[in-house]
Amino acid sequence: MPLPMKSLPLLFALFWAGSGVAAATEYQVTIAGMKFSAPPAELHVGDVIVWRNDDIFRHTATARDKSFDIDLPPKSEGRMTIGRAGAVDFYCRFHPAMTGKLDVRP
Template structure:
């Protein structure tokens, strides 16, 4: 079937938007965040998992997210924008990390 040329841009947009998001995990154990994923992109999901016996947070310094993590719990965050985002635990400020998100 041959499509008229004016249909091609719409098909391209549909195809380009079909990329699937990846899911990654950042674990808290021993009062530390695990290494953050190197290939984060907008739309990816981070599962924050607290394996400690203490309550923690994953709180963005730019206030873009603040995830409360009671002991032995997890929460999901969908990445909504590109750039570097520094984060920390509000209860234990020495616990820090950085998300490097690509478009």
């Protein structure tokens, strides 16, 4: 016998809860005083990073492997979803001494 349509959302919720799939987490990396704040230590594929530029200068968050390039005018934010695991070094294209590293787990 087929299930009533109103049961489908409940079944989906039960499947999702029991699937072991973790919900994505949102993190913030801030640029202030010509420096990136420390990236979070517990990054996973699917998490979101909000890059926030609190400086008066334009910056970027640019991956050395070219996997991302976020342009950040003064007092702005940019968002990205992490798409793959591994270590990724990043820098600011306008200020190459500004650097950081993301360590992403599966």
